[in-house]
Amino acid sequence: MSEHDDSHHGAAASRARRSDRSDEHNRDLTERVARIESLLIQKGLVDKAALDKLVDIYEHDLGPMNGAKVIARAWVDPAYKRRLLENATAAIAELGFGGLQGEHMVVVENTPRVHNVVVCTLCSCYPWPVLGLPPTWYKDAAYRSRVVIDPRSILAEFGTTLEEDVEVRVWDSSAEIRYLVLPQRPENTEHLSEEQLAKLIDRESMIGVRKVRRS
């Protein structure tokens, strides 16, 4: 549990960094792929529009940006926030995000007195449609057991220290219920638009291991 970001995980880090290919090499690779693509299109094995759609799905639906939009809306729209806390599945669907397979979403709100953090102690249940792919540490046995026994020590590893009198609530996601944390809106962000607010919100804050900071 020393690293909390996938991009720091050994080989993944070197693979995630921008490549240092030459322009010429890139052109060559581009041509190789274009050749395959046009041949497969000719043979009717792939479809250009379908490829575009796949790229769109994988590029945009794997990250936490849908969840960030939900949280930002809740921060700026009190009526939406009420609906979100009452029936998260429906409120999230209002923004066009869904695709859950029968699981219910429950949103838990952080306040000055209560801090919520989410885990799946059994496996790695995670609200895919709003948070994308779970981070590696979320699936670690260490996180899954320690966050239940001693949540404050886990939070401290993420750089989150809470006042003694703040109550920490740990929520165990399951096949039926997926939890999402509604983090506290940082101070002095009244001037920011909903879109700008969404950019501040990362997946760690929606799992509950970090607070949202004014960047």
Next chain:
Amino acid sequence: MSEPRRASPVIAEMTGACALPRQSGELVFDADWERRAFAIAVSLAEAGHFSWPEFQQQLIESLCEAEQRTPQNPSRDYYESWLVSLEALLRRKRLTVD
């Protein structure tokens, strides 16, 4: 909500050497050809021209091959190995021959 839009966990959650390069959960593509090569493989697998485990096996082999020089400094990067795998599988399945 319109039609379901959902990435396949089998693909998105590959682990180990063949895990997709990601940053904060999102996929990282350095060039447009990488996107295209990614989508072609996923599309062919979805259509049943090969199974995902078949592609994954090929990808593991290509990545290992690339790492034989030194694991820290492989002879080609992740999506170059992806492309090599795709080409090899297309040949094997005779999908790009007339």
